[in-house]
Amino acid sequence: MTATKDYLFNVWNSLTTTLVGMKITGKYLLQKPITVQYPDERLPIPDRYRGIHYLEQEKCIDCLACARACPIDCIEMDAVRHGKELEWISFTLDYQKCMFCELCVYPCPKDCIHMGTEFAFVSFDRSEFKHDLLSFKGMAKEARIRMKGAEERKKAREAAKAAGLPFEEEPEAEPEEHG
Amino acid sequence: MNVPMSAVERSNVFYDLLAKFAPAGVPTWVLALTAAGVGVGILITFVSVLAMFSVWMERKVSGHIQCRYGPMYVGGWHGWAQSLADGIKLLSKEDLIPLGADRPLFMLAPAIVLASIFGALTAMPLTPSVYFADIDLGLFFILAMSSMTTIGVVMAGWASASKWSLYGAMREAAQVVAYEIPLGLALLVPLLVVGTLNLREASELQSGWYGMHWLVFQNPFVFPALLLFFTAALAETKRAPFDLPEAESELVAGFMTEYSGIRWSFFFMEEYAAMFLMSVVAAIFFLGGFESPVTHLAREQFGADSPIYQATAGFVLLLKAMFGIFLMMWLRWTLPRVRIDQVMTMGYKYLTPLALVCVLGAGVWEAIF
Numbered sequence: 452m453t454a455t456k457d458y459l460f461n462v463w464n465s466l467t468t469t470l471v472g473m474k475i476t477g478k479y480l481l482q483k484p485i486t487v488q489y490p491d492e493r494l495p496i497p498d499r500y501r502g503i504h505y506l507e508q509e510k511c512i513d514c515l516a517c518a519r520a521c522p523i524d525c526i527e528m529d530a531v532r533h534g535k536e537l538e539w540i541s542f543t544l545d546y547q548k549c550m551f552c553e554l555c556v557y558p559c560p561k562d563c564i565h566m567g568t569e570f571a572f573v574s575f576d577r578s579e580f581k582h583d584l585l586s587f588k589g590m591a592k593e594a595r596i597r598m599k600g601a602e603e604r605k606k607a608r609e610a611a612k613a614a615g616l617p618f619e620e621e622p623e624a625e626p627e628e629h630g
Numbered sequence: 631m632n633v634p635m636s637a638v639e640r641s642n643v644f645y646d647l648l649a650k651f652a653p654a655g656v657p658t659w660v661l662a663l664t665a666a667g668v669g670v671g672i673l674i675t676f677v678s679v680l681a682m683f684s685v686w687m688e689r690k691v692s693g694h695i696q697c698r699y700g701p702m703y704v705g706g707w708h709g710w711a712q713s714l715a716d717g718i719k720l721l722s723k724e725d726l727i728p729l730g731a732d733r734p735l736f737m738l739a740p741a742i743v744l745a746s747i748f749g750a751l752t753a754m755p756l757t758p759s760v761y762f763a764d765i766d767l768g769l770f771f772i773l774a775m776s777s778m779t780t781i782g783v784v785m786a787g788w789a790s791a792s793k794w795s796l797y798g799a800m801r802e803a804a805q806v807v808a809y810e811i812p813l814g815l816a817l818l819v820p821l822l823v824v825g826t827l828n829l830r831e832a833s834e835l836q837s838g839w840y841g842m843h844w845l846v847f848q849n850p851f852v853f854p855a856l857l858l859f860f861t862a863a864l865a866e867t868k869r870a871p872f873d874l875p876e877a878e879s880e881l882v883a884g885f886m887t888e889y890s891g892i893r894w895s896f897f898f899m900e901e902y903a904a905m906f907l908m909s910v911v912a913a914i915f916f917l918g919g920f921e922s923p924v925t926h927l928a929r930e931q932f933g934a935d936s937p938i939y940q941a942t943a944g945f946v947l948l949l950k951a952m953f954g955i956f957l958m959m960w961l962r963w964t965l966p967r968v969r970i971d972q973v974m975t976m977g978y979k980y981l982t983p984l985a986l987v988c989v990l991g992a993g994v995w996e997a998i999f
Contacts, residue, residue: 462980466857472964476695480960485697 496568498601501551503569504544506584510563513537517555517564525549539585546572546580643760644668669762673751677903682713684902688959695963723891728791731888735789740889740896743782747903750775754910755830757944758920758934769827769911773814776866776907779900780806783875783885786897790888798884801970802875805865808977809872813862815985819855819992820845820915829911833919833947841926844918851992856916858985860957863908865977868901870962874970902955909954913947922946 487494496502518526525548529540553566564584574580611617645665652661686701689712693700705711727736753768753775755761765771780802787799823845824832836843846852865872876884883889886897913919920943928942968976 458980462984469961469965473960476960476964479697480691480695482697484694484699486699488699488702 501566507563516558681899681902730791732789739786746778757940768829787885794887798875809865812981816859867904871965909951913950
């Protein structure tokens with residue numbers, strides 16, 4: 452008797468469990484996919500993301516603090532001083548070595564080297580990974596827009612603080628173009 | 631040359647069209663051969679387009695079930711041309727034949743697989759009056775022809791001289807032997823009710839009740855038989871959860887392991903054509919065939935000979951068949967693959983006795999009511 456019961460239970464069980472499974476997959480079938488179609492749409496990158504560096508060349512004083520702080524010596528810079536003026540020759544960062552630890556950012560006395568938000572860095576030639584930061588090549592247009600936005604927000608925040616007003620954070624503007 | 635052409639003349643809309651427009655004096659056998667050629671051309675085109683569409687649909691369905699999009703770029707709108715691009719790629723790929731393989735058998739196997747499924751598809755009516763061959767033993771013919779794919783698969787597995795292929799082929803043979811019985815028995819149930827093996831006639835006999843006089847509603851044992859048939863058809867067409875002959879996680883690609891390029895894609899085409907065929911058989915012998923309220927309305931409004939009615943009927947059948955294919959895909963991405971002993975258990979211990987019970991019950995029901 453139990454054998455018959457087991458047999459019928461198996462039939463019933465296989466039917467119902469299949470239906471349960473189909474209900475679950477059917478639910479996912481109708482739901483919107485969570486895929487982000489990457490090159491066409493991108494997730495917002497946080498401001499403190501450690502991507503490819505950018506350098507504010509006019510602030511930099513060629514003090515080598517970042518190069519010394521770098522644990523793997525991937526920063527090299529060269530400049531000639533004419534009185535108060537600096538003539539830049541090179542400021543290179545070798546991304547074959549760089550591990551994006553951000554240790555070069557903290558010791559900077561002028562706060563002029565930053566980590567950007569650009570991360571896609573592909574090349575067919577190794578020499579291209581030695582990046583010239585002077586030409587601002589390291590930063591995509593998007594990152595520059597973000598940087599500008601962040602600076603404006605910072606200024607507004609400080610102004611509001613000085614005036615003693617509550618500051619309302621505006622949502623970050625989406626960049627229109629991609630680098 | 632005067633060959634009695636009664637069989638041909640009776641059957642075919644292509645032949646009728648050719649006879650109408652051909653100049654007088656053309657012998658009948660020329661017309662018959664031309665009609666056959668046209669039919670083959672249409673069939674091959676139809677199956678290729680169907681396979682391409684089904685592959686795209688499969689990728690979309692699987693993608694969305696897994697919260698992905700599936701192909702999105704090729705061709706613009708939701709990657710509709712992805713299968714086309716893949717087909718071109720497969721055509722241009724090298725046709726590898728392993729050194730240890732049995733060359734003639736290896737080359738013949740995909741042809742046999744594809745030819746048998748094409749043969750089975752000839753018995754399928756496209757609309758109530760457009761068909762390739764109007765066979766009185768249509769269903770029997772379809773079952774016989776579609777079982778012949780097994781020979782091709784076993785041939786492919788044996789000729790490949792590869793362990794994976796041989797395992798896959800042996801599994802296919804065991805599986806088909808196990809599931810041919812419940813498949814046939816489950817089909818006996820609607821046959822008991824409708825009383826014909828001819829697909830066109832079976833569909834015709836289901837008209838009435840405003841096009842809802844389907845066989846599943848005529849006898850309480852037809853619906854369980856439909857479930858049994860669907861399960862057996864899944865195993866018969868090597869679809870997951872019964873895709874043991876392919877079993878990509880254990881046997882690389884089963885009997886297709888050593889195949890490449892267009893020969894490989896022939897096996898794929900066969901799989902989707904077989905799915906379509908099984909869905910059409912299910913639609914005609916269980917779910918009313920051409921009949922639906924829309925078909926009924928079209929027939930009432932425009933008459934049985936009007937092209938509008940024919941097109942509606944064909945479209946309804948295609949829709950039902952596509953729904954069957956969609957169900958198979960849904961199941962594939964829901965259930966995990968079962969073990970070979972579980973497949974055997976299910977075939978011999980569950981489906982066969984249950985199908986027998988259904989046949990008995992349907993027979994008794996028909997005798998009483």
